[in-house]
Amino acid sequence: MADVRKLVFSILRFLEDQKTSGSLSDEDVESVEVACQCLESSYKVNVRDPESCSKYQVPMNLLDIFNSYLDSQPDTDLSNLSLHEPTPEERTEAEKLKTKGNDFMSAEQFSEALETYTKAIKLDGKNAVYYCNRAAAFSKLNKHAEAIEDCNKAIMIDPNYSKAYGRMGIAYTSLNDHAKARECYRKALELDPDRQSYQNNLEIAEQKLREESLQGGGLGGMDFSSILSNPALMNMATTMMSNPQMQQIMANVMSGAPQSSPAGETGGGIAPLLQVGQQLAAQMQAQNPDLVAQLRQQMGQANPDDPSAQSDQNPPGQ
Missing domain, CATH: 1.20.5.420 (Immunoglobulin FC, subunit C)
Incomplete structure (x- = not known):
C-alpha cells in the first residue's frame, strides 16, 4: 500500500x-x-x-x-512522440545535430547519422524533418520497418510533408510491398507534383504490381483456371481429341512409332502434330472467332515482351 x-x-x-x-x-x-x-x-x-x-x-x-520513461523507450513507437517543449537553445543545438547527421549521411556513415539524428530528436521531438532524416538512415541500414515508423511520425507532425511519404514509399518498396509503396508515391506526388523522382518511383511501383499480377495468374501469366472453365474452349478441346487423325498421331507419339502427316508424308518429330493443330486452329477461328481472340489476348498478356501485347497496355503511370 x-x-x-x-x-x-x-x-x-x-x-x-x-x-x-x-x-x-x-x-x-x-x-x-x-x-x-x-x-x-x-x-x-x-x-x-x-x-x-x-x-x-x-x-x-x-x-x-513520465517524460523520463518516454525518453527511455524506442523512438519507433508512434505513441512516444515527445511531450517536451524545446527551449530556443535546444532547438539551436538540435539543428546543429541535424546538420552533422546530414554530413554523416553524405559520408555514408549511416550508423553515426542515425545516432546523431536521434540526439536531435531527444532535444526537439516535434520537428518532422529529424524523423524523416532518421528514416533515411534506417533505410540505408536495411531497417525498413523502423524507417516506415519514423516517416509516420513525421507525417503525424506535418501531414503535408511530401518527403516523408516519398521515403516511406522507398521503405515499402524495399520490403516488396509495392501496393503500399504506390499509395505513398501517389500521396507524395499529390503534395509535390513537380518532383520527378516521385513520378519515377510511382511508375516503378505500378510496373512491379503489373508483373506480380501476371505472375499470379498462372504459368507464364496465363489464367488457366478461367481458360479451362470456358465451355466453348472445352468443347473445342473435346472436338480436337475426338479427331481420328489427332488420335492416331497421339498414339504414335506415345509409342514412338513413325508419324504420318495429313499429306501422307511419314516422319518423326512433332511436325504432323503441329499440322493437325493448325487445321483445328483454323476451324476454331471459323467457328468461334471471339474465343480465339480471347485466347490470343491471354497469350499476349503471358508474353509482355511481345510488342503486340505491349500496345494494349497503358503507359506506366497513366
Whole structure:
C-alpha cells in the first residue's frame, strides 16, 4: 500500500501544481480541487502534511518521471512522440545535430547519422524533418520497418510533408510491398507534383504490381483456371481429341512409332502434330472467332515482351 500511496501522493502534487499553473480556468481549478479532496480522503494522504511528505514524497515530480520513461523507450513507437517543449537553445543545438547527421549521411556513415539524428530528436521531438532524416538512415541500414515508423511520425507532425511519404514509399518498396509503396508515391506526388523522382518511383511501383499480377495468374501469366472453365474452349478441346487423325498421331507419339502427316508424308518429330493443330486452329477461328481472340489476348498478356501485347497496355503511370 505504501507504493500506491507514493503514486497517489505524486498525483496530488501534480494536480496541486496544475491548480497554480495558470493553464486552467476557475471552473477547472474547482474540479481539480474536488478530485484532490477525493484522493486524499480515499488514500489518507495529504500533501500539506509533513508526515505524509516524509513517507510518500519521491525525488522527481510525476511529469518528470513520465517524460523520463518516454525518453527511455524506442523512438519507433508512434505513441512516444515527445511531450517536451524545446527551449530556443535546444532547438539551436538540435539543428546543429541535424546538420552533422546530414554530413554523416553524405559520408555514408549511416550508423553515426542515425545516432546523431536521434540526439536531435531527444532535444526537439516535434520537428518532422529529424524523423524523416532518421528514416533515411534506417533505410540505408536495411531497417525498413523502423524507417516506415519514423516517416509516420513525421507525417503525424506535418501531414503535408511530401518527403516523408516519398521515403516511406522507398521503405515499402524495399520490403516488396509495392501496393503500399504506390499509395505513398501517389500521396507524395499529390503534395509535390513537380518532383520527378516521385513520378519515377510511382511508375516503378505500378510496373512491379503489373508483373506480380501476371505472375499470379498462372504459368507464364496465363489464367488457366478461367481458360479451362470456358465451355466453348472445352468443347473445342473435346472436338480436337475426338479427331481420328489427332488420335492416331497421339498414339504414335506415345509409342514412338513413325508419324504420318495429313499429306501422307511419314516422319518423326512433332511436325504432323503441329499440322493437325493448325487445321483445328483454323476451324476454331471459323467457328468461334471471339474465343480465339480471347485466347490470343491471354497469350499476349503471358508474353509482355511481345510488342503486340505491349500496345494494349497503358503507359506506366497513366
